Amino acid sequence: MKFFQQIFPALALAGLIMILAACAQMKTIPGLPASHPETLAAGQQVSCTECHEDNQKGTLKAYNAFNHSPAFVKNHRFYASSDERLCSTCHKSSFCNDCHTNQVEMKPSIKYGNRPDRDMPHRGNFMTMHKIEGKLDPASCYRCHGRANNERCITCHR
Amino acid sequence: MKMPCARLIPVCLLLALPGAALSAEISVDATSIVSFEQRAYTGAPKKDIVPATQFLGLDAAKLADGNLSLHVYGWGRGDILDKSYNNDQFAGSLTYGYLQYRFKAANADVRAGRFFVHEGIVNEQIDGASFRTDLPLGFGLSAFGGANVHTKKLYNENSDGKGSGNFGGRLNYRYKGVLELGASGQYETNAPALVNYPTVNHRLAGGDVWFSPHKSVELMGHTSYNTVTKGVAEHSYLMNVKPLQHLVLTGEYNDHRERNYFYSWASFSGAALSPAEKSHSLGGRASYGVSKAVEIAADYKHYTREIGNADRYGADIKLSFLNNSVRSGLGYHYLRAGKEFAIGGTPSASYHEMRGYIMHDSRIYFVAVDAIGYLFKEKVNSEKAAWEAMASLGYHITPDLALSGDFSYGRNPQFTEEVKGLARLTYNMTFDSKGGKK
Known part of the structure; x- marks a missing residue:
């Protein structure tokens, strides 16, 4: 611990110099555009190439x-x-947050019932099916319902 | 440490809304939905549920010097007849609301407000600020900090189990278009004292990789480590091989040490799980674009848990015609799973899943039919199947405004029968857009 206390000022100085050097070169690093220059057709599986x-x-x-x-x-x-910044050149945050959000008001497949071509989770009677799927792969539940979006879960799981 | 300042950020953003009107580019997304549902539980009277929900989003770009933008999205609901969920007649949520400043170089940006963080192993929603930039020599850096956005309180608790503050970030290195290595972590503070569950903070560290030695091969994935339990939480890796231009062969491996991974999942008492509990899944998928109009895929996955193992396999086909205005799909999957995964005392959890849909979207109207069915190997609550069929019909009043209605009917072990109807008004307008964002 004492050793680290002794070398900390030197490490901090080296770090500061590196940050200043990096900042000086920042303007030369290219960036992605804010949005895709062409409007892409809805419902088309996009092929960038x-x-x-x-x-x-x-x-x-x-x-x-x-x-x-x-x-x-x-x-x-x-x-x-x-690569979230690349996704955001074509997709608004709301495109992701229809599914990945703190509180989903309704199943995405109901909100977009007129778009059955879109891949949406929990289609049909998932109320029954989750009793099997939850035991089979609980990690897949946790990804979306572990830290957020728990309103439906806590109605029964107490 | 309470974080009232961070909570004020989304509120302050609302004050910026009038200024958004002066921006060069505004986009509004509004969806109003009134749904009609009749629920019939086995042995209970029918319920009539009529919630009215408004989704509203606003994106204002090119504010100030042209690099500042404002993004807001949320929803509100009122139940006209019986309550749709829990005891709330009215509910609402600000999904996100943040100001973003994009620097012209180095993909650098700063965000302040309520937003999602999805960097490496971190997936969180916070009220706070974040910064991200590319650095010289292929390095990149991102950092975030603020207050956790809370969800519904747990039963008989005064909290959802999440702590008050959350900080973290990701450092990455890229070598040309061949390799990316990332190290990320998050540190939650002040986990609440719960009555029925342990008090734990969500603290993770981990690494991620993307490696493509040739354009036809990709390996990617991440490993996370729970710094509180001092154990590996997750390995999740994927490999894509593209031997032909439109053929993708995918292999996937997932491994979870459940106590470490679910440690802060209070509602399921993750911290009380045995350290020995673990699960794996191993799978493969082949997808092939026969032409622009035909796409086929087949997949297989094997699940292993302490209680047993299972297999799922099947295939899908997607078709499109008439310049993509007609789209349809068919799918079949079979899950082989024993009684360990079954519902109640059912001797098997195996089932067949079948789905088919077709839709047509013209400039004047749009129509869709969708049907999904689960056929159980053994009856569940005396029902052999769970199925639902839905029909949707809509009219483009203008290119930006559409009115549509859905009707669905289904039978299943949970509700015996479900009848649902829905009316939907959508408005998607962008003023002076040069790009395309959906």
Whole structure:
């Protein structure tokens, strides 16, 4: 502990110098646009590589990684956890928060009953089915209902 | 530590709304829904439920110097007849409301207000502030801090079990388009004292990876560590292989040490779970875009828990015609699961799941039919199946305004029969938009 106390000023100074050096170069680092320049059609599974060259620039990941294939849609959480700023060029926050939110007022599949083509959780009579699915894979419940969105759960689970 | 200052941030944002009117780009999303539902529980009188719900969102971009934007979304509900949930006749929620300043370079931005944080292993909603930027040499940094946004109080408790403050962030490194490594964590403070559950803070640290040595191969995932229980909470990894342009083969592995992962899940007494409890799932999926109009997928997943194991497999097909204005899909899955996962005293939890839908959206009207059915291997509450069929019909009054109605009927072990109707008015308007955000 004493050793760390002794070297802390040196570490802090080194850190400060590095931060200042980084800030000086910030203006040269490119950024994504705020929004996608073209309006994308609703209901179309977006394929980024249709328009974008399938290669990476700088530290951007290859565009084909973000083609909205069924596999991408099913596993979008992996992409959103590190590339949320890329998602936000096309999707408003509300697009995500129809499902991922603190209090969902109604099942997304009911809110968007006119859009059966969209992948939505808990379609049909999930009230019955959750008694099986909850025992099978409780982690899948926890992701959305563990830290938020518990109103339906606590009605029975006490 | 209470955090009243953080709570004031969303309130202050409402004061910024009039200023939003002066912005160069405004988008409004409003959906009004009045639903009609008759619930019939086994052995109980029927209930008539008529909730009226308003969803409202506002996005105002290009404020001030053009880099500032305001984003607000929320909903409110009033029950016209019987109460739809719990004892609340009226309810509402501010889903998010924040100001965001985007810097012109380095993907840097600052947010203040109520917003979601989804960085690495962190998934939280807070009233507070966050900052994110790319750094030289491929590094990136994000940080957040504020008060937890609380959800419904637990039964017989004065809290939802979440602490008052929440802080954290993520440091990442990217090498070209080949590799990304991330380290993230969150630190919750002041977990409430609960009467019926243990008092625990939600504190996690973890790492994530994305590795693509070739454009046809991707490995990604994360591992989280509970710093309170001092044990690994989760491993979750995914591998995509794309041998052909429209063929994606996916392998997935998930592992949860349940006490560490569910530790702060108060309503399910996560902290009381045995440290030995663990679960895994291992699965695979193949999806192939035959053409722009036809997409097929097949999947398999094996679940292992202390109480038993199960398998799920099936296939889906999605079709689109007439320049994507007609879309349809069919799906079938079978779950093989023993009595350990079954409902009540049913000797098996196995079931077949079938779904089919078709929809047409023209410039004048839109129509959809959707049906889903679960066929149980063994009867549940004397019912062999749970099924629901829904029909929806709508009219585009203007390109931005639409009126639609849904009707559904179903039978299932929970409610014996369910009849639901719904009227929906949607308004999605963007003034002076050059881009597209949905």
